[in-house]
Structure formats: structure tokens, C-alpha cells
Amino acid sequence: MPSQDQPRILVIEDELPIRKFLRILLESQGFVVTETDTAAKGIGHAVAEPPDAVVLDLGLPDRDGLTVIQQLREWSQLPIIVLSARGRESDKVAALDAGADDYLTKPFGAGEFMARLRVALRHSSRVATGIESAPFQVGDLMVDLSRREVTLGGESVRLTPTEYRLLVVLVRNAGKVVTHRQLLKDVWGPDSVSENQYLRVYMGQLRRKLEHDPARPQHLKTEPGVGYRLIDE
Numbered sequence: 001m002p003s004q005d006q007p008r009i010l011v012i013e014d015e016l017p018i019r020k021f022l023r024i025l026l027e028s029q030g031f032v033v034t035e036t037d038t039a040a041k042g043i044g045h046a047v048a049e050p051p052d053a054v055v056l057d058l059g060l061p062d063r064d065g066l067t068v069i070q071q072l073r074e075w076s077q078l079p080i081i082v083l084s085a086r087g088r089e090s091d092k093v094a095a096l097d098a099g100a101d102d103y104l105t106k107p108f109g110a111g112e113f114m115a116r117l118r119v120a121l122r123h124s125s126r127v128a129t130g131i132e133s134a135p136f137q138v139g140d141l142m143v144d145l146s147r148r149e150v151t152l153g154g155e156s157v158r159l160t161p162t163e164y165r166l167l168v169v170l171v172r173n174a175g176k177v178v179t180h181r182q183l184l185k186d187v188w189g190p191d192s193v194s195e196n197q198y199l200r201v202y203m204g205q206l207r208r209k210l211e212h213d214p215a216r217p218q219h220l221k222t223e224p225g226v227g228y229r230l231i232d233e
């Protein structure tokens with residue numbers, strides 16, 4: 001019997017080699033794994049015994065993975081990491097906008113997968129416990145949302161109100177990819193979700209203030225065709 005404190009991961013994926021890879025990897029890290037090969041069975045498992053996170057393939061035999069996300073999000077905020085084929089940026093964006101936490105492009109490595117999963121689990125426990133007030137700190141960048149304070153290498157950084165709002169959205173989602181649409185909606189409002197040039201301009205400004213080499217950002221990473229990610233580890 002698995003003990004109560006071992007986190008449980010539900011894997012919904014029709015490719016057997018990927019399921020095997022994930023099972024071996026996750027079990028070696030102390031997770032309990034349930035695997036299933038269709039959307040319908042996956043939703044059934046998630047309802048019967050809600051896991052701590054779901055790993056979801058977008059290309060399933062019976063239903064689009066996107067509908068699985070939409071169904072899960074009707075009643076649950078549990079972390080969802082999607083797996084998708086290379087070159088399907090629009091699928092990833094649709095999945096993230098539907099409420100998935102993050103994505104991995106096949107083929108992916110063990111380290112990359114575990115990093116995404118750790119971030120998603122950490123984020124969900126922070127949200128669940130309401131502990132979002134601790135300052136965000138990685139490398140020499142520190143963002144303290146409760147004090148509205150940003151420092152780089154101990155030096156205070158002055159941001160415009162819009163730059164700060166953009167950074168706040170990224171900090172609240174630290175480690176996770178945030179889509180262009182989500183950033184535009186949260187910073188500029190629902191009428192601006194297609195104004196991608198706002199983002200390019202303000203992300204450039206943020207990088208000039210927060211990166212030692214803005215051309216090779218260490219904190220504010222671009223996810224091509226999808227959005228941006230604030231690196232948190």
C-alpha cells in the first residue's frame with residue numbers, strides 16, 4: 001500500500017513507451033503512478049481518486065486532450081502538465097489557455113520533466129496554503145511583492161507601473177510558462193489580448209533592467225510561439 005504522503009500522479013497517455021518511461025522515472029522519485037491510455041478512463045480516474053497532478057498527452061485516441069483539461073478545470077485546480085508533439089505551438093497555447101499549468105514537447109528528458117512537475121506541485125501547494133507573500137528569489141534577483149520591492153545584486157531596481165505589473169504576473173507563476181494572451185489580459189486587460197507588440201516592448205525593457213546580458217536572458221526566458229517563463233531554480 002502506498003503511504004498517504006506519497007504524491008500521486010495520473011498519467012494519461014496512449015504511447016506505451018512514454019508511459020513506461022514516466023512510471024519508472026516517477027516511481028524512482030517516490031511518486032505513486034496511475035496510468036491510463038484514453039481520455040475517458042483518465043477523467044474517470046481523476047474523479048474517483050483525485051491525484052496530486054495529471055500528466056496529459058494532447059493526442060489521445062478517443063478525445064482531444066484539450067477537452068480533458070476543460071473537463072478537469074470545471075471542478076479542479078490540480079496541476080496539469082501536457083505532453084505534445086513538436087511543432088504544435090497552437091495546441092500548446094490552447095492547452096495553457098484552457099488551464100494547463102505547463103507543457104513538454106516530445107521527446108523530453110527526465111530532468112526537464114521533473115523540473116516542470118516540481119514547479120507545478122510547488123505552485124499548487126503555494127496557492128492552496130496562501131503562502132505567496134514570501135519574496136521571490138533566484139540568483140541575484142529578488143522580488144518582494146508585499147513590499148513592492150525589486151532588487152538585482154542587492155541594488156534597488158526602479159520599474160514603471162506597467163513593467164512592475166508584468167513582473168508580478170510572472171512572479172506569481174514563477175517557473176511556469178505564461179502565454180502571451182494571459183500576460184496581455186492580466187497586465188493590459190481583456191481588450192488587449194492580441195497586442196503582442198506591447199509584450200515585446202515591455203519584456204525588452206524588463207530585460208534591460210533585470211538581466212546582466214539582455215540578449216541572453218537568465219531570468220526572463222522566451223518560449224517561442226507560446227509565451228514567457230520566469231526561471232525559478
Ligand code: CA
Nearest residue numbers: 014057059060
Ligand atoms: Ca498520443
